[in-house]
Amino acid sequence: MSIINTTTACHNHSTGQTDIVFVSVYSVISVMGLVLNVTALVIFRHTKSRSHTTVYMTNLAVADLLLVLTLPMRIYYHLGYTDLPQKLCDWVGLVLLANMYGSIFLLTCICFDRCMAVTFPMSPRVQEARKKAPLICIGVWTLTFGASLPVYLSRWNVSREEHCFETLPVYATRPVVIFSTLSVGFGIPLAVMLICSWGLVRAIRRSTAAQTDLVDSKKIQRMIAASLFIFLLSFLPYHATLGILYLYGKAIPCTLLAAYHYSLMVACLNAMLDPIAYYFTTETFRRKVDMDAVRKMLPLNSQGSIEANSKSRGPINT
Template structure:
């Protein structure tokens, strides 16, 4: 199979014409830096709260959310290298370091995709089949499912980096090159677009439709006990964030395969931006899943109340202690 250019000759290593490099690099630095700071704070907060749950009160959905927070945290920890690259600081990062950072992004992107699918599927089964013993037993296997996701995503992503051609590897320009080892092989492209994105998206759409139908048919939803609008909004926001984060990357990947003989300059730029949107998912996941979960909010409220109680208790004890010592001082 003929090999396309690693980076189109009409473009620079950032995927744009030379006169726009500085402005585009500033956009990447700003977005990646924001994702790094916000994603680090949000996901660390989520992990602290989730890990403080007692094992008996930890729901199956919480297990998926904990693993999702871990995946997002690993992703944001790989962003400083991308920020360094787009700052145009010399010397540029070593190519092997860039390869491993790309591997971390790939593993955690598809890990997040499958974990988001599992969260949606778990919620759907809990609402649609609340009394089913088989469903209950299946939901208890969430730790095994999460382990399988980690093994599968890492095992599926690693060969594409280890088996790349040496000649191709010598021409790579850190994050300024196209993933030739990913889009040049039809088998990899097909499995990525179908199994890696199409199947999870189909499952999420089907589960979201089932949830919405179950809510509409529920008699409890007609009362004030359940805020159906809030649930509908949560489902819509979750799907919107999923599509915003991962649809552009897979659409561009399909276009790269179609134009693999001669990749145009705009397509290289689109690939860079699609990766940036995929990284945004690490910052948006906490907003869509953790901070909208009732158990998470209750846990946060309990922690705040405990801190306030301890502070008030400490102040009252100190005040009483000062009152008892006052007559002695006088």
């Protein structure tokens, strides 16, 4: 059985049907991801200090936001409206996957940057290298879209069945592409994150400040573990499924094809979880936020609200 026939057979079972799971989950990711990432970008825009980590986080928020903006079309498709042009579906898939791998590389950069900052805080070379964060981000965008675009363009010249988002991505069917996807796109970033997370925990435990009440080392370790857990939760099922698809070759059962689509949905959760893990839970982020600018953005800055807030704060802000 060929991949085309497999996709066609599986597609015939679901044409015109509403898949409540995909619609519900993608809707939640769309709303929450849009609100959280836009909020993060607005706050970064009004942040007084521009640290190297903030550069990575800003680009990560942009990548997650672009990914989120592709989900409404998937919701439309899973509602049973299957009349979308195939090339439009391919472009949406390209934007989603390019930004997903952009998020993976940027998360790796954030973890590596934190590790270098904590492990070698006084090294001039490290400090000089960290200043190249904008150039590294440009390299990430160039790599993700530059590597993905030729593969998708070559796919359009091949005669195939067109089933929009039901069709397997081309990198799941070509050995060379799937090997580079699993190694460069996931394996190497995962190895870097594991090593850097171990280095961060080791540096924190050896720090003299961690032995005092000035630094909550257990809290920092929990944040590192949570970030690594979110990374594995989001991307490990998806890439494991890609590996299994490659092992099956052309005879792909409908259950495995469904597993691919569900694992992609789980991977999209990362766009909603990143702001929680990397922005709003970090002490550094909260310290650098200009709270006056945040209050100006909120619709609660009337004179009455200001007076009420000033009365409620009283002598606490001393």
